[in-house]
Amino acid sequence: MSATHTSVLATELPRPVPQTELDACPVSALFRRLGDRWSMLVIILLGGRTHRYNELHRAIEGISQRMLTRTLRTLEADGLVTRTVHPTVPPSVEYGLTDRGRSLLVPISALADWAVENQNPSGRCGT
Amino acid sequence: MSATHTSVLATELPRPVPQTELDACPVSALFRRLGDRWSMLVIILLGGRTHRYNELHRAIEGISQRMLTRTLRTLEADGLVTRTVHPTVPPSVEYGLTDRGRSLLVPISALADWAVENQNPSGRCGT
């Protein structure tokens, strides 16, 4: 295919973003991933026990159906959350943490301890 | 002050968001706070040694001046980063971590270990 042409009309991108090693930082990527509005709250709630969809919806209080579904689906795709559909009528869907999800709770709780001691006062998670 | 009037032309907000206990979760708030595009990278870089402004600007490569300044100022306001102005000419500004900032690196590194083992392969931070 005409080899390495590097013509003036270059096909290469006009430097959209040089993230060659930006998101290569794993902990930065993880913070970005879980730093959205709801992911951490869902993980912490599911860390206690499994929850059904509407159970999460009421427990979090303020999340929209749209965002609850999106958050759960993304966490599932990341291998942190399990989704179990019970084919009853009406349907029942139960969410929980995977082994990886539970293993994440360990460093999370270390960070939580730091947050409680160093940041805002009166901190509870609503669990 | 005409007591609790609650007039029809109420001055109160139309329910902006019921975050009574949403951001009350300290670890969720911390993730939100550090889950932006640049904060973690800046913290990690400053964890190695102090840096001058343009030093950070070149090291991160992709951050705009606007966001670098904003990120540093917010981290400073949170008591995680120090800002030292040397009144030379041309001016020189040095950034570093506070004691609190360094203490944060401990639980961060635990999370970093988890991220390296469980998430994306080939992870380095560019330090």
Add this chain to the structure above:
DNA sequence: CGGAATCCTTCCGGATACTG
């Protein structure tokens, strides 16, 4: 009950230009 689809607003963050 547990969503999906659509619309609409807010805000994060990049690009650019200028300054002490």
Add this chain to the structure above:
DNA sequence: CAGTATCCGGAAGGATTCCG
């Protein structure tokens, strides 16, 4: 050198409606 000021596009996320 170390910022500030302004403009602007895209992504995040809420509200509402409809569906199996």
